Amino acid sequence: MRVMAQMAMVMNLDKCIGCHTCSVTCKQAWTNRAGTEYVWFNNVETRPGLGYPRTYEDQDEWQGGWVRKPNGRLALRAGGRVKKLLSIFSNPKLPSIDDYYEPWTYDYETLTSSPQTDTFPVARPKSLISGEDMNVEWSANWDDDLGGSQEHAARDVMLKGIEDKVRLEFEQTFMFYLPRICEHCLNPSCAASCPSGAIYKREEDGIVLVDQDRCRGWRMCVSGCPYKKVYFNHKTGKAEKCTFCYPRVEVGIPTVCSETCVGRLRYIGLVLYDADKVLEAASIEDEHALYDAQRACFLDPEDPEVQRAAEQAGIPGDWVEAARKSPVWALINRYEVALPLHPEYRTMPMVWYIPPLSPVVDVVRDTGEDAEDRGNLFAAIDTLRIPVEYLANLFTAGDTVPVDRVLKKLAAMRSYMRDINLGRDPDESIPAAVGMTGEQMYEMFRLLAIAKYSERYVIPPAHAEQAHALEELATECPVSEYGGGQQDLFGEGSGYPTPVAVENFRMLQDRQTSDTLAAPDDKSSRVNLLNWDGKGTPDGLFPPRNDGGAA
Amino acid sequence: MNVFLWVIVPYLCLAVFVVGHVWRYRYDKFGWTTRSSQLYEDRLLRLGSPLFHFGMLGVVGGHVVGLLVPRSWTDAVGVDDHLYHYLAVGGGLAAGIAAVVGMVILIYRRRTVGPVFSATTVMDKVMYAFLAAAILLGMWNTIAGSIFTLGGEYNYREGVSVWYRSFLAFQPDADLMAAAPIGFQLHALVAFALFALWPFTRLVHVFSAPLGYLTRPYVVYRSRDDRPLGNAAPRRGWDQVPR
Numbered sequence: 119m120r121v122m123a124q125m126a127m128v129m130n131l132d133k134c135i136g137c138h139t140c141s142v143t144c145k146q147a148w149t150n151r152a153g154t155e156y157v158w159f160n161n162v163e164t165r166p167g168l169g170y171p172r173t174y175e176d177q178d179e180w181q182g183g184w185v186r187k188p189n190g191r192l193a194l195r196a197g198g199r200v201k202k203l204l205s206i207f208s209n210p211k212l213p214s215i216d217d218y219y220e221p222w223t224y225d226y227e228t229l230t231s232s233p234q235t236d237t238f239p240v241a242r243p244k245s246l247i248s249g250e251d252m253n254v255e256w257s258a259n260w261d262d263d264l265g266g267s268q269e270h271a272a273r274d275v276m277l278k279g280i281e282d283k284v285r286l287e288f289e290q291t292f293m294f295y296l297p298r299i300c301e302h303c304l305n306p307s308c309a310a311s312c313p314s315g316a317i318y319k320r321e322e323d324g325i326v327l328v329d330q331d332r333c334r335g336w337r338m339c340v341s342g343c344p345y346k347k348v349y350f351n352h353k354t355g356k357a358e359k360c361t362f363c364y365p366r367v368e369v370g371i372p373t374v375c376s377e378t379c380v381g382r383l384r385y386i387g388l389v390l391y392d393a394d395k396v397l398e399a400a401s402i403e404d405e406h407a408l409y410d411a412q413r414a415c416f417l418d419p420e421d422p423e424v425q426r427a428a429e430q431a432g433i434p435g436d437w438v439e440a441a442r443k444s445p446v447w448a449l450i451n452r453y454e455v456a457l458p459l460h461p462e463y464r465t466m467p468m469v470w471y472i473p474p475l476s477p478v479v480d481v482v483r484d485t486g487e488d489a490e491d492r493g494n495l496f497a498a499i500d501t502l503r504i505p506v507e508y509l510a511n512l513f514t515a516g517d518t519v520p521v522d523r524v525l526k527k528l529a530a531m532r533s534y535m536r537d538i539n540l541g542r543d544p545d546e547s548i549p550a551a552v553g554m555t556g557e558q559m560y561e562m563f564r565l566l567a568i569a570k571y572s573e574r575y576v577i578p579p580a581h582a583e584q585a586h587a588l589e590e591l592a593t594e595c596p597v598s599e600y601g602g603g604q605q606d607l608f609g610e611g612s613g614y615p616t617p618v619a620v621e622n623f624r625m626l627q628d629r630q631t632s633d634t635l636a637a638p639d640d641k642s643s644r645v646n647l648l649n650w651d652g653k654g655t656p657d658g659l660f661p662p663r664n665d666g667g668a669a
Numbered sequence: 670m671n672v673f674l675w676v677i678v679p680y681l682c683l684a685v686f687v688v689g690h691v692w693r694y695r696y697d698k699f700g701w702t703t704r705s706s707q708l709y710e711d712r713l714l715r716l717g718s719p720l721f722h723f724g725m726l727g728v729v730g731g732h733v734v735g736l737l738v739p740r741s742w743t744d745a746v747g748v749d750d751h752l753y754h755y756l757a758v759g760g761g762l763a764a765g766i767a768a769v770v771g772m773v774i775l776i777y778r779r780r781t782v783g784p785v786f787s788a789t790t791v792m793d794k795v796m797y798a799f800l801a802a803a804i805l806l807g808m809w810n811t812i813a814g815s816i817f818t819l820g821g822e823y824n825y826r827e828g829v830s831v832w833y834r835s836f837l838a839f840q841p842d843a844d845l846m847a848a849a850p851i852g853f854q855l856h857a858l859v860a861f862a863l864f865a866l867w868p869f870t871r872l873v874h875v876f877s878a879p880l881g882y883l884t885r886p887y888v889v890y891r892s893r894d895d896r897p898l899g900n901a902a903p904r905r906g907w908d909q910v911p912r
Contacts, residue, residue, distance in 0.1 A: 199883050206879075207722040208707065208715045215708050248783040249708065310887035311881030318891040329891075334877040335705050352709065352788070355702035368893075447862035580893070 120393040121417060121424065121431040124304065124324035124468055125362060125386065125577070126446045127376070128456045129297055130566060132528070133383035136263065136295035138162050140375035140384075144299075147374045148361070151405065153353025155221035155246045159360035160257050160375045164409050166274045166508065169296075170258040171217040174346040175275040175460070182344030183307050183463030184400065192401050192464060194310055202313060202338055219256040221343040222244040230661045240498075245396035247352075264293050276511040283504050292477035293503045297383075297514070299375060300347040301467030302326045304391065304415065305400045306361070311342025317357070322580070323388075324468065325362045327422035333357050339620060352513040370579035385569075387444030387576045388437060389468070390428060400464045406517035408461035415466070416451055419444070440578035445565055446470070451606045453554075453562045453567040455515035455524050465535040472566070473513055473521055475528040476559065477505035490536045492548050527552045527562075535563050674858070675843040679836055682865040689868030691874070703874040709784040713774055722770025727764025731757065736833045741783040741825045750824075758815050765808050772801060796870040799863040810853075814852060823850050829857065878896070 144160040157529050163169045177183060181196040196202070196211055224241040232239035233351075245252040261270050273282065309317040316332035317339055319325070328339070328348070335355040340350040349361040361375035365516070367386075376384040392415055399411035417424045419441035428438050441447060449456040449472065456470040475495075483489040483497045499506065499522060506525065510518040532554070534548040549559040565573065694701065707714050735757060743753055776797060779785050813819045832845035846854065867873070 119746050203879070203882065207718040208711075210715070212707055212711070214711050249787065250783065291804075306888060312889075313882040315879075315885055315889050316875060318889040321890050321892045333702065334874055334879070335702040336879065337705055337707060350705070352706070354699070355704040356699075516878055547792065 119418075119424075119427050120165055121390055121428045121433060122324065122393045123322065123428075123433050123437055124389045124391055125302070125367060125440065126324075126389045126468040126470070127373075128385040128446050128449045128472065130381075130383040130385075130472040131294055131296065132163070132476055133381040133474065134295040134474075135381055136164065137380050138259065139378050139380050141258075143378040144360075144375050147363075148639065149358075151351075151353075154349070154358060156215065156218045156258075157351070157358065159347070159349075159358075160220055160297065161258050162295050163259065164262050164264055164267075165262045165294055165296050165512070166271045166277055166291070167264070168270050168274060169298075170219075171213050171346050172256070173275055173662050174213075174344075175570035177344055177463070177635050177669070180341065180344070180346070182342060182346065183465055184273070184310075185304070186403060187403055187462065187645065190303075190401060190524055191399065194307060195310070195344075196272060196338075197342055202311065204206060206313065206336055206338070209341055212337050213340070215247060218545065219258060219260070220252060222252055222254060224447055227348070246260060264291065268293070270292075270388045276508060278493065278511070279410070279516075280504055280507050282510075292480070292508075294474040296459075296471070296477060297375070298345065298459070299373075299469060301325065301345055301361055301465065302360075303468060303471045304396045304412075304466035306343075306391075307463070308339040308343040308589070310350045311338040311374045312336070312357075313338055317348075320364075322647040323362075323364075323367070324660075325364050325367070326359070327361060327364065328357050328359055330354075330358075344460065344465065347623070367577055368580040370577050372575040372577060376575065382574065385445040385449060385565075385574050388446060388578065389447050389450070390419050390433075390438070391415045392417055396466055398619070400466055400623045405462045405515040408464065409458060409514050409517070409520055410666075411452060412458060412461060412466050415448070418451070419447065437578045440576050441650045443576045445569065445574055445576060448565060453527070453558070453565075455527055455562070455566075457520060459513060462515035471513060473484040473524055473527070475525055475532070478502055478525060478529070482556075490532050492530055492533040492551070496526060496551075497527045499529065517529040523552070527554070530554075531563055531566070534559050535567075670844040671847040674854075675846040676830065676841045677752075677838075678858070679841070679861050681747060681863040685865040687868055689865075690873065693868045693873060701873055701877065702871070704788075704871045706779075706785045706788055709781045710778060710895070713782070714777040714848055717771045717774030717778060719771070721775055722766050722769030724764050724769075724771055727760065731761050732765060735825070736830050739830075743771070753814070753826075757809060765804070765811060769808060770905070774803060776801070792866075792870050795873060796863070796866055799866060803859045803863055806852060806859060810850075810852045810856055814850060825849070825853060829853050845867055851857060870881050 121657045141160050141162055149155075149157045158170065161170050169175060174180060174182075174546050177195060183195055184192045185195045187193050194202075197205075222245050225244050226241050228239050229241050243252055244250065245255050262630060264271065271277075280531045292405045302325055304324070306317070306319060309319060309326060312333075314332050314334045316329045316334070318327060320327060320328060333356040335350070337350055337357070337359070339357050339359075340346070341351050343346075347358050350356075351358050363375075366373060366377075372386050374386075376386055384517055395415045398414050399408070402408060402411045410437075417427075419425065419428075419438055425438055428441075429435070437444045446456075450470055457473060458470050460467065478495065478498045479489045482494050487494045489495070497521055499665055506518050506521055508526075509517075510516050510521045516614075530548050530552045534544060537544050544556055546556050549556050554562070569585055748756075779789055779797075810825075814823060828845050828849045830840055832849075835842045835845070846857065849857075
């Protein structure tokens with residue numbers, strides 16, 4: 119037994135209202151730089167839908183993730199090491215910018231500088247890739263809320279096998295939102311695809327990161343990841359991906375996407391797992407068994423033997439304690455309501471999902487029946503095969519049994535809690551029908567419905583003795599010494615990387631000390647509106663004042 | 670003049686090449702990348718890039734054999750001049766043509782595809798000029814010199830190669846190069862200029878050819894870095910008080 123700790127996430131899809139707050143705050147925090155305009159470390163997809171990048175789940179086309187070879191060993195779907203090196207000069211499976219979308223901005227200047235005309239001036243969309251005028255035809259969530267789905271959603275890869283039964287006409291289909299970040303897999307195929315060895319899994323918390331100093335821009339990780347959650351920064355020539363907000367997690371605060379989630383649907387916590395079992399579990403033959411096989415890799419933090427092994431493996435005591443309180447562990451293994459996204463890619467993903475009951479509830483309610491009655495809901499789960507099969511394609515490689523089980527648990531919780539909330543006697547036969555006790559069901563309800571901040575995010579901070587080296591604190595050297603580099607000579611971003619904390623510090627310092635209020639001197643045409651406190655007129659925010667004539 | 674051209678300049682370029690790489694690696698690991706533009710354009714790259722790169726691998730291999738292997742060695746294994754000439758010109762032409770065709774496609778792509786052109790730095794353009802000049806002069810030497818023997822017969826294995834080995838052994842014999850045809854002289858000078866430019870261009874990616882990938886385990890585990898900021902030594906965490 120080789121115990122390792124993994125920082126993991128569970129998202130409760132029933133609570134997602136598709137507001138994209140997670141995506142927007144993540145983008146503001148991490149990918150608002152040149153070269154990452156098209157990059158969304160966090161994105162929210164409407165399902166059924168094509169996702170982002172378009173049809174990324176079609177591994178016949180994109181060749182991401184692992185396959186099990188006839189001899190029982192795992193191989194990268196896109197080919198082994200020699201094939202990778204031979205195709206290194208032009209990655210045959212790299213999605214083009216059109217598969218994501220061509221990022222754009224608007225030519226706002228014409229709005230203010232246009233001469234007087236009969237027609238209203240228009241800010242035309244300009245491509246951020248070529249700088250030319252462009253037609254906006256696609257984006258990261260173009261089919262949001264099933265927009266245009268009659269055209270697009272039929273190409274959703276997850277509809278394979280049930281496409282003839284699914285109706286995509288408005289009002290006759292079902293719909294839910296799927297927020298996605300990097301899965302921080304136990305068996306990451308991006309890391310395995312990286313020729314330079316720049317992508318690594320951190321021993322302490324299992325977060326998968328790209329070493330920006332070692333990345334040489336071979337782009338194999340982009341095609342190797344079946345979730346297409348590694349992106350190529352076309353300005354710096356390096357790969358970038360979701361970092362699980364490690365500078366925040368290291369000091370014990372949740373990721374930006376979780377912190378800002380309006381629906382409070384995200385849970386973060388530690389999972390202890392046996393690293394020796396991962397490869398074996400990922401190589402299991404039956405795709406339907408992958409879900410259980412992955413769960414079998416996880417170690418029960420209450421088990422004294424596991425605790426002892428964890429101590430021997432150098433995992434601090436407070437981390438084991440955090441693993442015991444982990445909401446992620448509880449949702450995955452105690453209540454068994456969380457499922458992995460696409461276990462069939464065999465990467466052992468570590469961002470899990472509680473499938474939504476809402477497609478079922480909506481149908482029952484629309485028929486005028488009682489949508490909180492156990493009998494009605496159970497019957498609906500049994501008859502509404504299309505949403506269930508669709509969910510199974512997403513979360514269990516097509517096996518509807520675990521999805522049925524989870525949905526019935528959620529349905530049972532609904533009816534059981536209604537009795538309690540209305541002051542009736544709780545019906546203990548309801549939890550018994552899904553193999554739980556009333557007490558367990560109530561505990562699960564508490565965790566899913568009313569868990570407070572400290573219960574949803576159980577994040578043990580990194581240790582104080584290492585604190586000086588942590589990114590968020592950045593006390594390693596005086597802030598004045600960061601930065602530099604020959605931007606003009608070697609291209610954007612060369613030189614030493616600047617820690618996030620130092621960047622923030624500089625931004626605040628600029629704001630407090632500059633005469634022009636929030637207008638950085640070196641970026642006369644760019645104004646950081648987040649730092650503009652409403653005072654003064656930063657350069658570039660307003661057109662130049664005409665002092666001579668009338669205002 | 671001979672000493673300047675065939676001793677001083679080559680050693681200067683070699684020094685810049687070596688020191689420049691050390692400096693760039695220590696100073697600018699983050700800028701050390703292929704600077705791929707595949708995201709912008711795929712169709713031409715898919716054709717041009719493998720042609721050029723595999724062609725160049727052949728060209729480099731040919732130079733290694735031609736410059737570093739003395740004539741006596743090939744004689745010893747029974748390869749006579751005629752056979753050697755046949756192999757060298759045949760292989761050189763094939764690799765050279767692949768490299769030239771690939772290069773033409775890549776340069777055409779770089780100039781005509783808007784996003785790729787706007788991502789091209791000044792260093793890129795300078796490098797392209799020298800690289801193209803070196804390749805074209807090399808092709809000229811092969812075609813004009815070795816096939817049509819314009820300007821007389823010249824066996825570079827008795828001249829340029831011997832000089833190159835003497836150069837690497839730090840006992841340079843400038844006269845050998847001075848006696849070489851002008852095509853070879855120009856090719857060598859342009860190549861040395863390219864070597865001097867090398868560490869300051871995207872060509873550094875040649876030295877990150879990921880051969881380690883063949884032997885390393887698939888998934889890399891790493892501990893949280895003690896020193897998160899590149900390979901510079903951690904700097905002191907306080908400002909010195911000026912006295």
